[in-house]
Amino acid sequence: xxxxxxxxxxxxxxxxxxxxxxxxxxxxxxxxxxxxxxxxxxxxxxxxxxxxxxxxxxxxxxxxxxxxxxxxxxxxxxxxxxxxxxxxxxxxxxxxxxxxxxxxxxxxxxxxxxxxxxxxxxxxxxxxxxxxxxxxxxxxxxxxxxxxxxxxxxxxxxxxxxxxxxxxxxxxxxxxxxxxxxxxxxxxxxxxxxxxxxxxxxxxxxxxxxxxxxxxxxxxxxxxxxxxxxxxxxxxxxxxxxxxxxxxxxxxxxxxxxxxxxxxxxxxxxxxxxxxxxxxxxxxxxxxxxxxxxxxxx
Numbered sequence: 001x002x003x004x005x006x007x008x009x010x011x012x013x014x015x016x017x018x019x020x021x022x023x024x025x026x027x028x029x030x031x032x033x034x035x036x037x038x039x040x041x042x043x044x045x046x047x048x049x050x051x052x053x054x055x056x057x058x059x060x061x062x063x064x065x066x067x068x069x070x071x072x073x074x075x076x077x078x079x080x081x082x083x084x085x086x087x088x089x090x091x092x093x094x095x096x097x098x099x100x101x102x103x104x105x106x107x108x109x110x111x112x113x114x115x116x117x118x119x120x121x122x123x124x125x126x127x128x129x130x131x132x133x134x135x136x137x138x139x140x141x142x143x144x145x146x147x148x149x150x151x152x153x154x155x156x157x158x159x160x161x162x163x164x165x166x167x168x169x170x171x172x173x174x175x176x177x178x179x180x181x182x183x184x185x186x187x188x189x190x191x192x193x194x195x196x197x198x199x200x201x202x203x204x205x206x207x208x209x210x211x212x213x214x215x216x217x218x219x220x221x222x223x224x225x226x227x228x229x230x231x232x233x234x235x236x237x238x239x240x241x242x243x244x245x246x247x248x249x250x251x252x253x254x255x256x257x258x259x260x261x262x263x264x265x266x267x268x269x270x271x272x273x274x275x276x277x278x279x280x281x282x283x284x285x286x287x288x289x290x291x292x293x294x295x296x297x298x
Contacts, residue, residue: 002185002186002187002190003184003185003186003190004183004184004185004186006256006260007260007261009180009183009184009256009260010256010257010260010261011261012183013083013084013087013180013183013253013256013257014084014087014088014091014093014257015088015093016084016183017081017084017085017086017087017088017089017093017094018088018091018093018094020076020081020084020085020088020102021085021088021089021093021094021095021098021099021101021102022094022098023076023102025101025105027076028076028101028102028105028106028109029105029106029108029109029112030109031074031075031076031106031109032075032076032077032078032105032106032107032108032109032110032112032113033109033110033112033113033116034070034073034075034109034113035070035075035076035077035106035109035110035113035211036109036110036111036112036113036114036117036211036214036215037113037114037116037117038066038067038069038070038075038113039066039067039070039110039114039209039211039212039215040113040114040117040118040121040212040214040215040216040219041066041117041121042062042063042064042065042066042067042212043063043212043215043216044121044138045059045062045063045065045066046059046060046062046063046203047059047138047141047142047145048138049061049062050141051137051138051141056204057204059203060200060203060204061200063199063200063203064178064195064196064199064200064203067175067178067195067199068191068192068195068196071178071179071182071191071195072188072191072192076102076106076109077106077175077179077211078102078103078106078107078110078210078211078244079171079172079175079176079209079210079211079244079248080175080176080179080248081102081103081106082103082172082176082244082245082248082249082253083172083176083179083180083248083249083252083253084179084253085098085099085102085103086099086249086253086254087253087254087257090257107210107241110210110211110214111214114211114214114215114218115214115215115218117215118215118218118219118222119222121219122139122219122222122223125138125139126139133223133224139223142216142219142220142223142225143220143223143224143225144220145216145217145220146216146217146219146220146221146225146227147220147225147226147227149164149208149213149216149217149235149236150217150227150231150232150235150236151226151227151231151235153235153236154231154234154235160235161235161239164208164235164236164239164240164243165239165240165242165243165246166243167206167207167208167240167243168207168208168209168210168239168240168241168242168243168244168247169243169244169246169247169251170202170205170207170247171202171207171208171209171243171244171247172209172243172244172245172247172248172251172252173247173248173251173252174198174199174201174202174207175198175199175202175209175244175248176247176248176251176252176253177198177252178194178195178196178197178198178199179195180252180256181194181195181198182194182195208236208240208243208244209240209244210237210240210241210244213236213237213240214237217232217236217237218232
């Protein structure tokens, strides 16, 4: 089977969230760090393409490459976890403490990886300061984006916080769709094709992604953007994390779970009509062995 049906997907989302909630801190940090660095690399790839072609859509077409690497390597992406881990909590497959621990350590890993990549990239970009920042179009792009993602919202006051929150909701609705849609295919090619489009859509429209911003804003600050740490946190990072959580959980996690999970009533009808296929009532999946088989294929 190369395609996972929606009702099977809903159960797999719960099981995937439970597995992520049980990961040890060491794995959360390592996987989160690598993911943060890779999304930084995807951002610089997109900006390089945009500067070279003067077409933002070209950068958006290329950005999903590093997101694909993150998913295929089984790394930890907190924005995707926002849709999966709470479902495991709802099904009592994980605890709230485990969920909070997952979010905290993965976010910390993202910060480490994103800022580390920013530091190394700037050394490469400027040749340790030998190339003036004013002569680097990519450096100017990073500075501009860092200021646009903070000072521009600050200029709007409370309305700016609402705008950045909504843009973050829209972003993680699409990002989580990419994470979840990738689970529907059992082939590498199918996974790549499935997840590429939602990520392209979010990046092309300039929505706010917390992990990308952990790279791009500090990188801009290192290059001279007139942004303070407080402005970064207040006008972008904190509201974006909140918006990413709400958008990913509501629009993707809960929406798919509620509409596709099997109830006890439907499971009973299916069992009566198809006695060879036993559903467990709570989740609506097949047998436990079949669930494990599906997850192993993923």
